Amino acid sequence: MAYIGFMSEKPILEKLAVLADAAKYDASCASSGTIKRDSTGTKGIGSTGGMGICHSYAPDGRCISLLKILLTNFCIYDCRFCINRASSNVPRARFNPAEVVRLTLDFYKRNYIEGLFLSSGIIRSEDYTMEQLIEVARLLREEHRFQGYIHLKTIAGASPELIARAGLYADRLSTNVELPTEEGLKSFAPEKTSATIRKTMAGVRVGLDDAADARKGRLLRKAKPPRFAPAGQSTQMIVGADSARDNDILQSATSLYSGYRLRRVYYSAYSPIPDASSDLPPVRPPLMREHRLYQADWLLRFYGFAREEIMIGAQDGMLDLTIDPKLAWALQRRESFPVDINRAPREMLLRVPGLGTKAVERILSARRLGAVRIGDLAKLTASVKKVLPFVTTPDWRPGGLTDSANLRARFAPPPEQMSLAF
Amino acid sequence: MREVTLHNPGDFTEWRSAARPLLAAGVPPQEVLWRHAGESGSLFADSANLDPKRTITLPRELVTIADRVICHRDPAVPSRLYRVVWRALDDRRLLERRTDPDVDWLAKMDKAIRRDLHKMHAFVRFRRLGGSEADRESYVAWFEPEHRILRLAAPFFRKRFYGMDWAILTPDARAIWQSEELSFGPAGTRDEVPDRDIVEDQWRTYYGAIFNPARVKIAAMRAEMPKKYWHNLPEAQDIAPLLAGAAARVDKMRETAVSLANPRSDKWRVRGVAQDAEPGDAIRSLEDISAALKGCTRCPLHCHATQPVPGEGRADARIMLVGEQPGDREDLEGRPFVGPAGQLLDEALAEAGLDRATLYVTNAVKHFKFEPRGKRRLHQNPNTGEIDICRWWLDQERALVQPDIIVSLGGSALRGITGKSPSISSMRGKVHALEGGAQLIATVHPSYLLRLPDQERAAIERRAFIADLARAKAMAESLPNTHGNPNAGFA
Structure with missing residues (x-):
């Protein structure tokens, strides 16, 4: 394969260091949610299915599941929050597609990774960049029969034909919103518009819908319709770089979930970057805020909460950092509690602080065969202490506890621990 | 006993x-x-x-x-x-x-x-055994599971690494995949595995580079990757040095945070293209409308919609259909009437003897208004304010197409065309002359027909809808042709 880079070639280790460092601000590393697949039929390598696997953890506590790198960190855009923006002084490097393929396979065969997450700075044009990403995925799938996980970044503004091709090879596609509001984008990412980003996401959703229709509409079960990004699409929003509030972020998230069938919205605490743009104060990343947003996101998707309800427990559009958003909501809605563990419908059990989806399923299953008593709770959930003020069982009444003034204080950690949490 | x-x-x-x-x-x-x-x-x-x-x-x-x-x-x-x-x-x-x-x-x-x-499944680390590049690749790993799970774990590795030979040695037993056959054997020892692999340097480089020193969370790492596994993970030897250097790296970022722009960057950088301008006076064709609509921020609906959906069809059409607003599918594709209501409309047009390709089809409001509800977007009716603001675009389309007949589909369309809010029933069945010479035929929106729960009622309404469309066709045929296109409007 003839290939000419536009800079002097760096050794592979040096390129890897630059291009992995450049990719680490993308929070997504999931390898889950795709179809079951293995290499028995192809006699090559690779398998996917069910839940993803984290092959390692970095000392930042984050899962390492995929080889997450950029094809290049040269970029014609100048997004101010981004380490790879055109005006940044970071060292630049560029892989050629064959090098990425080699790295992916070498890592995969040693069981370091589930697959590849490939992104890129924008070089020449959106379409050119997208084509390069697709070429890597094509080489892996077609030339090397690679059955592992592939996550490709969809370059906002790339043509719909390229998005459709990317979907043939990738398990997941993602287009990052980065900033939740149009104003944020305008001031921090002058080359990006939310209209272009949404249009790209719409293109992915059309591909997903069409593939689903084709599957339903086929006459023969055996006839395999071409698949399209079976692990769906996701996006990322940066938290704390601009002035957007949690309410704005969640509003943007609900809108995106509903419009583009996103599997996930990732929230990434803005983290100081080397060679930062002058208007971004070098602060500690707001990790607790990021955590609360994830919790709120879960409430939206799995617990039947509406954004407006979550904001009941918030102040000025910001989630409570001290306690989790479900508890914050429940403390404002104490008239709904306590609920009877043995009678309450599933929807209500899901709203009890301390009960997760699995615990609720266990309770529903257990109570069919006999009353659940207070002593049983420890077998059904890990957070009995949190649950107690909000439930009744035949042998437990919280009495005045539910309405007691210091209920919040029971759960809020003492103030000096706050600094540890960050 | x-x-x-x-x-x-x-x-x-x-x-x-x-x-x-x-x-x-x-x-x-x-x-x-x-x-x-x-x-x-x-x-x-x-x-x-x-x-x-x-x-x-x-x-x-x-x-x-x-x-x-x-x-x-x-x-x-x-x-x-x-x-x-x-x-x-x-x-x-x-x-x-x-x-x-x-x-x-x-x-x-x-x-x-x-x-x-x-x-x-996660923490086994294979090392390659010697052999030339041409041979079938062979790998071997030493692993110490907490329980006697090798038998349970082996099928995963077989399915994943079918195309290479491998062995996993544990203190209890070994699993061997060779020549596409899985077998189990006696306990192994660490010495049977090579003490390094050439790719481990790359892996460790990657591990170090992907770590973000500004968000150290040791407890989270150790919860998921307990220390007992570390001695068999090549990357784990870097944990201590990475942590030791983290604080200094963050401090350095903070001290040298503000730097001047890379002087070379101007060469490859593109400047943002401002698309806010709405060249109201430069609209001379339907293409101009489509282009100008992209920058429309006249009302807040553009904030959450994917894109504006311009009208579609012939510039010399004699019949113009005006709907309410794009729906979910229209919003995604950027074309009017391509969703379920569009399909119904196509069927009804065919039954009325009209060919959509000869018409001009548009909406009173160009952006999709919706309420997010879980994984769906629920259609919301545009309010009169939004319709009236968007009327500017509809007027441009009317001025360019100059249809003889305008068919309003639903109440919002009626508002967009007339600027007033008469009921459909009061307008239906008659023909109304509009300013500028076109004739108005008012009917319901096809999505209204989709929502009717009673089948019998739906059939009656559907026939009435088709009759309205057929009336438009008959009228266009009876009116003198003001366009150069003798067939425009007819199938």
């Missing part, structure tokens, strides 16, 4: 063939003593023959769980498992009793095994 001696700990087949006759003979758990070979025997042991009294059937789920749990290193497992199985014979719903102590125990043991299995 009956005594059973197990020779292969973790072997489900052995345990099952011992347990089955005991269960069949009705031997209660308290009368069975389970031992591992090597333990001293009991004086009271009795291994007389057993008479089968019943056939043994168990829930499939329990068998699957037992198959896993037998791998647990807790020596009490064979006996406790026997008790659970014994109880399950007479209590088919035993597993659902999550608060039962035996079931709780089983769930905890199973969870421990599944976690160990998951960690083994």
